[in-house]
Amino acid sequence: MTDRTSSTPLRHFASDNYAGICPEALAAMGEANVGHAPGYGDDRWTTEAADLLRETFETQCEVFFAFNGTAANSLALASLCQSYHSILCHETAHVETDECGAPEFFSNGTKVLTVRGEAGKLGPAAIDYMVRRRADIHYPKPRVVSVTQPTELGTLYSPDELKAIWARAKAHGLRIHMDGARFANAVAALGVKPKELSWQAGVDVLCLGGTKNGMAVGEAIVFFDRALAAEFEWRCKQAGQLASKMRFLAAPWVGMLRDGAWLRNAAHANAMAARLDRALRAVPGVTVLYPVQANAVFASLPEGAAEALRARGWRFYDFIGSGGVRFMCAWDTAPEDVDAFAADAATAVRGAR
Numbered sequence: 142m143t144d145r146t147s148s149t150p151l152r153h154f155a156s157d158n159y160a161g162i163c164p165e166a167l168a169a170m171g172e173a174n175v176g177h178a179p180g181y182g183d184d185r186w187t188t189e190a191a192d193l194l195r196e197t198f199e200t201q202c203e204v205f206f207a208f209n210g211t212a213a214n215s216l217a218l219a220s221l222c223q224s225y226h227s228i229l230c231h232e233t234a235h236v237e238t239d240e241c242g243a244p245e246f247f248s249n250g251t252k253v254l255t256v257r258g259e260a261g262k263l264g265p266a267a268i269d270y271m272v273r274r275r276a277d278i279h280y281p282k283p284r285v286v287s288v289t290q291p292t293e294l295g296t297l298y299s300p301d302e303l304k305a306i307w308a309r310a311k312a313h314g315l316r317i318h319m320d321g322a323r324f325a326n327a328v329a330a331l332g333v334k335p336k337e338l339s340w341q342a343g344v345d346v347l348c349l350g351g352t353k354n355g356m357a358v359g360e361a362i363v364f365f366d367r368a369l370a371a372e373f374e375w376r377c378k379q380a381g382q383l384a385s386k387m388r389f390l391a392a393p394w395v396g397m398l399r400d401g402a403w404l405r406n407a408a409h410a411n412a413m414a415a416r417l418d419r420a421l422r423a424v425p426g427v428t429v430l431y432p433v434q435a436n437a438v439f440a441s442l443p444e445g446a447a448e449a450l451r452a453r454g455w456r457f458y459d460f461i462g463s464g465g466v467r468f469m470c471a472w473d474t475a476p477e478d479v480d481a482f483a484a485d486a487a488t489a490v491r492g493a494r
Contacts (some may be wrong), residue, residue: 152471152478152480153456154417156353157323157436160471162393163355163406167297167374169396170357173388182206182387190394194349194361197398199336203370205362206380207382210235210322211243213360215346216376217335217371218249218285220318220369221346224283227252228318229470231263231273233293252281260431261292262302264307286310290338295437295467298328300337308341316369317343322360323348325407326435340365355472356393356404371412406472410436413470413479430465435467436469442490449489455482482487 153159162170169186176183180467187457203260207213212374214236218228226242233257236244244253244335254269262287286306291297298306310317319339321327324347328335346369349361356375364370377383384390397403421440430439443452446460459466472480 143209148482149479150454151461152474154468154470154474154482155456155458157410157469157471158353159456160355160473162357163397163402163472164375165396165400165402166356166393167396169392170389173392173420178388180385180387181379182391184388184391186388186395187391190361190398190469193395193398194363197335198311198339198363198365199334200340200365201367203341203364203367203373205373206375206384206387206394207362207377207383208359208390209352210320210348210350210360212380212382213362214287214318214320215240215243216249216373216380217346217348217362217383217489218244218251218287219319220354220373221285222251222375223284224248225281227254227281228254228285228287229254229263229268229283230287231256231258231289231292231314233261234287234289235293235322236287236289238293238342241407242407249283254281254283260293261289262296262298263288264304265305268306268309268313272315276494281311283315285316285318286319287320287416289322291323291330291435292435294436294439295433297330297434298338300333301330302346303338303342310343312449316345319344319347321347321354323407323435325354325403325410326347329404330435331409339363339473345369349399350392353471354403355397358394359390360393363434384418391443406468407436410470410472410474413474413476414438414468416476416479417468417470417483420479420488424483424487424490426493428465437472438470440468441465443493445493446489447485449492450485453485
């Protein structure tokens with residue numbers, strides 16, 4: 142949406158991190174701001190948020206809250222590994238490309254090993270190959286498979302695909318970590334229950350994103366195998382992830398989960414991405430690179446078109462994923478935002494010819 146008095150767009154397509162706080166999360170923070178409450182997670186909001194997550198996933202999981210996804214992923218992976226182990230993930234996975242080595246740092250040296258796969262997805266055959274390629278003492282022993290849902294290319298693992306990964310991981314004695322920064326988008330897109338994309342598909346620990354779904358800050362680390370969470374609270378404290386006013390990390394989860402806002406937000410973002418996908422496919426010269434299954438659209442633009450769009454005030458990334466540019470939709474992306482951007486894209490492409 143563009144301000145009628147300015148050429149600068151009010152909302153962008155660079156990242157769902159650009160969006161503000163959704164009303165449900167903001168209201169819950171306001172409720173938690175009344176009076177005093179115990180610190181360090183001993184408050185009713187933290188208890189309620191954890192209980193709501195257990196209800197959401199329909200299992201007795203262990204729940205912890207962290208400030209951001211880098212900490213959540215890195216600490217979760219560190220809890221699954223020894224320093225001489227390795228983590229298997231797709232070559233475009235966030236834990237490899239965008240964590241500044243944090244998984245290795247927090248695990249005291251565990252090595253991230255990458256594999257290739259179509260549309261950003263890791264497959265069972267890749268797991269077999271990485272485990273069997275070497276088994277000598279000079280090689281970091283594979284211990285964890287890390288999957289990103291949705292992938293960094295905006296594609297989705299189906300429950301059956303996850304179960305196939307689980308079968309191969311289990312055969313090799315590997316644990317499964319899921320980077321679910323946009324897990325809500327996957328649940329909304331596939332129309333399944335959260336448990337079907339997590340513990341029922343073999344996931345041991347899920348890093349569940351809140352920030353990209355409409356919260357100000359905060360991720361949940363959900364251990365479905367509760368034994369793996371032993372002493373995890375000390376790991377969080379050591380890493381600076383124990384919030385003294387924990388209720389302000391937890392309360393937004395209450396607001397998001399108690400009436401389904403987390404899935405409404407995700408479904409809306411997905412719908413806006415589908416609208417953008419249709420609009421861009423109608424522009425001659427634009428190629429959509431991957432199936433649009435969640436809230437991301439990757440596209441190839443003619444030379445000069447991206448610069449023209451940025452000159453009109455639009456922001457988006459061209460270094461994420463595998464070529465092209467990325468457009469992300471958020472909980473607050475409006476149809477008129479999509480339409481305005483698509484119109485500018487058509488103009489930019491015509492000018493680039």
